[in-house]
Amino acid sequence: MKRVGVFVCHCGTNIAAAVDVGEVVDKARLERGVVFSAEYPYMCSEAGQTMIANAVKEHNLTGVVVSACSPRMHEVTFRKAAAKIGLNPYMLEMANIREQCSWIHKDKDDATKKAVSLTSAAVAKVHLNTPLFAGESPVTKRALVIGGGIAGISVALDVADAGYDVDIVESTPGIGGRMAQLDKTFPTLDCSACILTPKMVDAATHDNITLHTYSEVESVEGFVGDFTVTIRKKARSVDMKKCTGCGACYDKCPAKKAPSEFEEGLSNRKAIYIPFAQAVPNVPVIDREQCIKFKTGKCGLCETVCAPGAIDFEQQDELVTQKYGAVIVATGFRPIELGKFGEYAPESKDVLTSLEFERITNAAGPTKGALVRLSDGRKPKSITFIQCVGSRDTTPRGKAYCSKICCMYTAKHAMLVKDKYPDIDVNVYYIDVRSPGKNFDEFYRRAAEEYGVNYIKGQVGKVVDMGDHLVLQAADMLDNRQITARTDMIVLATAIEPLKSTKPIASMLTASIDTNGFMTEAHPKLKPVESPTAGVFLAGACHGPKDIPETVAQAGAAAAKVLGLLSKSKLTTNPCVAAADELACNGCSACESVCPYGAIGYEDRQINDHGVRGNQRLAAVNTALCQGCGACAVTCPSGAMDLLGFSNRQILAEVDALCR
Amino acid sequence: MQITGEQTFTPLITAFCCNWCSYAGADLAGTSRLAYPAEVRIIKVPCSCRINPLFVLRAFQKGADGVIICGCHPGDCHYIMGNYYARRRMTLLFSLLDFMGIERGRTHLEWVSAAEGAKFAATMSGFAENIHKLGKNRRLEDLRCKSS
Numbered sequence: 001m002k003r004v005g006v007f008v009c010h011c012g013t014n015i016a017a018a019v020d021v022g023e024v025v026d027k028a029r030l031e032r033g034v035v036f037s038a039e040y041p042y043m044c045s046e047a048g049q050t051m052i053a054n055a056v057k058e059h060n061l062t063g064v065v066v067s068a069c070s071p072r073m074h075e076v077t078f079r080k081a082a083a084k085i086g087l088n089p090y091m092l093e094m095a096n097i098r099e100q101c102s103w104i105h106k107d108k109d110d111a112t113k114k115a116v117s118l119t120s121a122a123v124a125k126v127h128l129n130t131p132l133f134a135g136e137s138p139v140t141k142r143a144l145v146i147g148g149g150i151a152g153i154s155v156a157l158d159v160a161d162a163g164y165d166v167d168i169v170e171s172t173p174g175i176g177g178r179m180a181q182l183d184k185t186f187p188t189l190d191c192s193a194c195i196l197t198p199k200m201v202d203a204a205t206h207d208n209i210t211l212h213t214y215s216e217v218e219s220v221e222g223f224v225g226d227f228t229v230t231i232r233k234k235a236r237s238v239d240m241k242k243c244t245g246c247g248a249c250y251d252k253c254p255a256k257k258a259p260s261e262f263e264e265g266l267s268n269r270k271a272i273y274i275p276f277a278q279a280v281p282n283v284p285v286i287d288r289e290q291c292i293k294f295k296t297g298k299c300g301l302c303e304t305v306c307a308p309g310a311i312d313f314e315q316q317d318e319l320v321t322q323k324y325g326a327v328i329v330a331t332g333f334r335p336i337e338l339g340k341f342g343e344y345a346p347e348s349k350d351v352l353t354s355l356e357f358e359r360i361t362n363a364a365g366p367t368k369g370a371l372v373r374l375s376d377g378r379k380p381k382s383i384t385f386i387q388c389v390g391s392r393d394t395t396p397r398g399k400a401y402c403s404k405i406c407c408m409y410t411a412k413h414a415m416l417v418k419d420k421y422p423d424i425d426v427n428v429y430y431i432d433v434r435s436p437g438k439n440f441d442e443f444y445r446r447a448a449e450e451y452g453v454n455y456i457k458g459q460v461g462k463v464v465d466m467g468d469h470l471v472l473q474a475a476d477m478l479d480n481r482q483i484t485a486r487t488d489m490i491v492l493a494t495a496i497e498p499l500k501s502t503k504p505i506a507s508m509l510t511a512s513i514d515t516n517g518f519m520t521e522a523h524p525k526l527k528p529v530e531s532p533t534a535g536v537f538l539a540g541a542c543h544g545p546k547d548i549p550e551t552v553a554q555a556g557a558a559a560a561k562v563l564g565l566l567s568k569s570k571l572t573t574n575p576c577v578a579a580a581d582e583l584a585c586n587g588c589s590a591c592e593s594v595c596p597y598g599a600i601g602y603e604d605r606q607i608n609d610h611g612v613r614g615n616q617r618l619a620a621v622n623t624a625l626c627q628g629c630g631a632c633a634v635t636c637p638s639g640a641m642d643l644l645g646f647s648n649r650q651i652l653a654e655v656d657a658l659c660r
Numbered sequence: 661m662q663i664t665g666e667q668t669f670t671p672l673i674t675a676f677c678c679n680w681c682s683y684a685g686a687d688l689a690g691t692s693r694l695a696y697p698a699e700v701r702i703i704k705v706p707c708s709c710r711i712n713p714l715f716v717l718r719a720f721q722k723g724a725d726g727v728i729i730c731g732c733h734p735g736d737c738h739y740i741m742g743n744y745y746a747r748r749r750m751t752l753l754f755s756l757l758d759f760m761g762i763e764r765g766r767t768h769l770e771w772v773s774a775a776e777g778a779k780f781a782a783t784m785s786g787f788a789e790n791i792h793k794l795g796k797n798r799r800l801e802d803l804r805c806k807s808s
Contacts, residue, residue, distance in 0.1 A: 070687045071704070072679075099690025100702055104781075110698035117701060503735075510738050512681060514775035532680055532774060533738065576706065594709075596740040629739035630710030634749065646706055652718055658701040659672055659722035 002063040002091075002127050005036040005055050006119060009043035009068035011098055016041075018102035020112040024067060027116045031123045035059050044074050049081040056085050063126040067095040067119045072523075088131035090575065090645060095122040117658055124657035128650045132575035135623050139225040140325040141566050144169065146217055146505060147330035149177020150196060151540025151551045153203045155328045158559030160208035164566050167210045167322065168203065169217055169231055171501065172261070174279035176200050177332055178541075181262060181355060183362040185548055186412040187443035193278065193364075200280040214285055216501075218319060220327070220508040223627060224535030225571045227324045235315040237286035238272075242310035245282035249302035249311065250274065258290040260366075264356045266374070267366035272302050277364060286311075326535050326562045327509060329519055330555070331502050333541035335494040336390050340397035344389060344492055348465040349375040353494045354409055361416060371421065373489055376468065380488030382425040383417055384472060385410045386460045390495030392431060399495045401516060404545035406493035407434045411447040413491060418451040427454045427487070429474055437547065458483070463490060502542050511536045519543045529558040537561055576645030577626040578633060580619040582607050584640035587617030591632035591641050599625035600632060671725035671791040675702045675784065676711045680738035681773045682730030688777030689784075696784035700728075707731070708769075709742030713753040716767070720757075720800035726766045726791040728784070733771040743771070761799045765790045 006028035010016035021039045028037040036059045040048045043066055055061060064087065066078050071094040079089035097115040105111035143159050145152045148170030156166045168175065179185075180200075182192035203209050218230040238249075255271035262275040271290035274282060292299035293313060303311040335353050338346035345351050350373045352360065363369035373380055387410055391403040407430070414426045433455065435441040447453045462473040470490055474483045498517045506513045511531040512520045519538050522530040529537055539555040540546060546554065565571075580591075582605065592600040599622045607616050619632075619641065630643040642648055677683040683704050689696065705711055708731030716727045729750055731743040747769065754767045768787055772780045 070690070072684060072687055096687075096690075096702070099687045101690075101698075103690040103693055104695045105698045106695065107698065114698045114701065121701070121703070507735050510736075510740060512732070512736050512738075512774055514773065520774055532684070594745060596742070627739060629707040629742045630705065631707070631739070631742055631745050634709060634712045634745070643706070643710060646710055648712060648714070651703065651705065651710075651712075651715055654703050655674060655715055655718050655724075656722055658674060658703065659719055659724050 001033050003035045003059060003061050004031070004033045004063040004065060004123055004126055005052070005059060005061040006031070006034055006038075006065045006067065006123065007043055007048075007052055007055075008037070008039045008097075008119070009048070009066065010039060010041045011069060011102075012041060015068070015098050015102040018105060018108060018111045019097060019115045020108060023112050024097070024115045024119055028065075028067075028119050028123065031120055033063070033127055034123060036061065043068050044077055049078075052078070052081060053085045056082075056087055061087070062091065063129060064092040065095060065119060065122040065126055066092065067097045067115065067122070069098040070096045070100075090132040091126065091129050093122040093126045093129065095119045117660070120660070121654040121657040124653040125650045128647065128653055130644070132644055134572040134575045136570040137225055137573050137624050139566060139568050139571055140227075140323040141165065142167070142322070142324050143326045143328060143562050143566065144227070144229055144322070144324040145328045145330055147177070147332055147540070147542070148175030148211070148213065149330060149332045149540065150179040150199070150548060151330035151332065151555045152177070152328070153199050154552050154555035155330060155539050155559045155562070156203055156209050157199065157206065158556055159562050159566070160206045162563050163208065164563070165208050165210070167212060167231075167324075169212045169215050171214070171216050172275060173214045173236070173285040174275050174281065175203060175211065175213060176280065179548060180276060181264070181358060183358050183365075184412060184416060186408040187437070187439045189412065189416070197278050200278070204280045211281065212320070213281060217505060217508065225325050225565070227327055227535065229322055229324055229327070231320045231322065233318040233320060235317050236283065237288065237312055237315050238284050239310045239312050239315070240281065240283050242308045243283045244308055244310075246307070248305045248307070250284055252301050252305045254299065254301060255290050255292050258287055263359050263366050264353070266356055266359055325566050326537060328537045328539055328558055328562060329502075329505060329509070329511070329531070329542050330539040331499050331505060331542040333496040333545070334499055336399065336497050338389070338492070338494065341389060343462050344386065344460070344490070345463040345465050345470070346492065348463070348470065349373070350465065350470055350488065351463060351490045351492065353492050354406065354413065355494070357413060357491045361413070371417065378488070379421070380424060382427070382487045383489045383491065384485070384487040385414060385426070385428040385491045385493065387428065387430040387493045388459075389492040391493075393495070399497060399516065401545065402434065403493075403495045404434070405496070405547050408437070408440055408443065408547065410491075410493050411444045411453070414453040415447045415451050418453060425454070427456060427485070429456050429458055429460050431457070431459065437549070456483070496541065496545055498542055509533055509536050529554055529561055535565065573624065574628050576628040576643065577623045578621045578628065578630070578641055578643050580621065581640045581642070582616070582618050583609055584638045585616075585618045586638055586640075587619065588637065590635045590637060591619055594631045594635045596629065596631065597625045597627055599627075669792070669796060671699050671788065671796070672723055673697075673700045673726045673728065673788060673791060674719040674724045675700050675728045675730065676705055676708070676715065677702050677730045678708045678710075678732060678738075678742075679704055679706050681732035681736065681771075682780065684774035685730070685772040685776045685780040688774065689781040692777045694777055694781035696781045697788040699788060700784045707737065707739045707742035708746035709739065711746060711750075713749060716753060716757075717800070720762060720797065721802045723797075723801045725794070725797040726768075726787060728768045728770065728787050730770050730772045730780070730783070733773055736773065762797065763794055765794050766797060
């Protein structure tokens with residue numbers, strides 16, 4: 001029988017206010033095998049840990065139960081403390097009496113009763129705990145970045161500068177992402193391209209960085225330190241080694257009708273194209289659905305004009321398999337579709353999304369930077385910006401969250417318009433102006449006060465395209481009156497959402513996404529750049545709406561975490577793995593068929609079954625591959641397979657204790 | 661012992677939660693102070709596929725009035741496909757239990773992600789309310805197992 005010590009934490013008043021801690025301590029002492037129980041205001045503090053250490057020595061404790069917060073919070077802390085005093089860390093269990101008890105149950109009697117019950121279950125389990133020893137696994141010194149926007153580029157440069165190899169996988173033909181589409185950035189009004197393009201070139205020319213553009217992640221296997229990833233390099237139809245980037249091919253291409261993704265569909269591109277003039281890599285792609293050669297078999301003009309002979313109509317998708325120690329997800333965002341927002345007349349040519357407006361104001365954009373109405377080419381006399389289109393909208397068509405960047409880019413747009421054309425009347429309809437970043441509120445006030453942008457608190461209910469102008473109807477919430485206003489151009493601050501590819505990528509990595517489709521962080525405060533899956537890190541808007549400074553900051557933080565991982569020579573593995581009892585196993589292969597990791601093999605071993613010797617085919621678990629899910633333990637018909645740390649007997653003991 | 665009225669009935673509910681999604685969802689419910697009935701007692705398992713049907717039977721045998729199993733959403737399992745195993749096993753087990761007279765309402769399988777604290781609390785409240793309506797479970801309870 002183990003000698004168990006129970007340590008109950010007050011967590012200040014977090015637990016003590018709702019749970020009678022003294023009662024939990026007293027009741028714990030009545031449990032089988034408990035020789036010591038005590039309470040302390042903060043068990044995770046240095047003093048609390050010392051208290052545990054002293055009690056273990058003094059009372060020769062062989063098992064420890066800490067009734068405190070969630071094990072997801074402090075199990076590692078306490079297990080480290082146990083290891084320091086020579087107790088196997090897996091001889092310690094936690095009872096979660098904070099998240100599962102004191103924080104949610106108002107009635108003190110109920111909460112105390114539950115805390116006692118949860119503690120008794122932990123005691124029952126710890127009696128059956130056995131010392132477990134972590135193994136080691138190797139670390140591949142290479143990182144994979146999924147997404148080649150500013151987030152991905154920043155992570156890649158930071159990791160590569162530290163001397164590790166990095167691969168960037170980007171689904172579009174070139175890197176740069178959303179930031180490349182922007183004209184200016186808030187709150188400094190820096191030229192976006194001027195600060196981004198040098199970074200793009202740095203990434204492309206860095207000795208340690210390999211770019212896989214026009215590529216997608218096909219499959220991911222393995223785990224932290226040892227991911228095996230297959231990348232599909234889509235057929236570019238242009239040989240990257242031969243192409244010199246001269247541009248003769250897209251100059252001559254006669255298929256001109258494809259809407260340009262980079263220009264948000266506001267202008268057309270050729271069938272063979274580079275996304276934008278400063279594209280990295282400067283190698284075109286043939287859009288096979290638009291190309292006349294692929295559609296009809298005739299044409300091939302690009303091939304004729306290509307001096308180096310880089311055009312390759314026969315090119316096939318190529319699969320590249322590579323090992324990585326860490327994966328960084330930086331897939332970014334897109335504006336939501338406005339199909340369900342008919343009241344804003346999104347089909348009108350003079351109603352633009354903010355990203356479209358960004359292209360209109362860009363000197364390299366579809367209008368060469370001229371601010372004109374796309375319907376008739378006239379310069380607008382009045383522009384109206386509408387905020388929160390789809391954001392903070394709890395109806396099914398919208399997004400309940402704040403898209404965060406819109407208030408500031410709208411102030412930026414308004415200011416840029418006023419700066420260039422002081423005669424244009426600029427109105428902004430808003431619900432709230434949210435400007436909590438560094439220099440953000442000053443920036444917004446400049447727009448409203450210095451530039452004379454007219455901010456109206458109110459929501460727009462209807463927009464009608466009258467042909468030569470637009471009419472909108474809105475409510476002014478401060479004046480409490482209805483407004484019917486005439487305007488020439490409307491810009492919708494459209495909500496942003498994660499890319500559609502985020503979900504399949506998260507699934508491949510077994511990382512999780514939240515109800516809005518954004519990647520989930522391992523802990524909102526303590527692990528904001530790690531995903532719950534070890535070795536998978538997050539950067540940028542795939543994790544939630546973010547502006548550029550925040551994205552770059554998160555990318556830097558993710559890079560630091562990646563470097564911490566890659567600099568290790570070996571990782572300790574989870575010792576809670578499956579193990580087969582050789583006397584009960586009959587080699588039936590049921591476990592092998594359910595193992596998602598191929599961690600179970602079979603070997604012929606000589607066994608001694610109560611004096612009877614014989615050769616037996618037995619399941620053998622590869623502990624380096626086993627992730628400890630327990631699927632095999634449940635499938636095993638003879639009960640031979642079990643999961644260390646979560647054995648059948650341990651869980652049954654918990655059930656028994658909780659159902660007393 | 662005299663059987664008292666419905667008012668004093670405090671059900672015993674065992675919840676099995678996988679470590680990666682639903683246990684984290686339960687933590688989020690706690691951190692967000694989203695109350696659910698105190699009779700829900702959680703057991704942490706690495707994955708919903710770790711839940712042996714035997715655990716569910718044992719809970720009922722020991723007097724549980726309801727057993728709820730929570731895992732990651734389909735496609736989101738930390739162990740790739742463990743929740744699919746759980747879904748198949750529990751579908752079979754729950755219909756077997758139904759056949760044996762343990763009402764469908766006493767068993768439940770729900771997907772709760774780490775971000776769904778509110779869903780966790782709502783699921784537990786709803787399940788507990790159902791158990792309240794069904795009353796004490798007597799079918800599988802082995803009175804010899806009762807210590808007091």
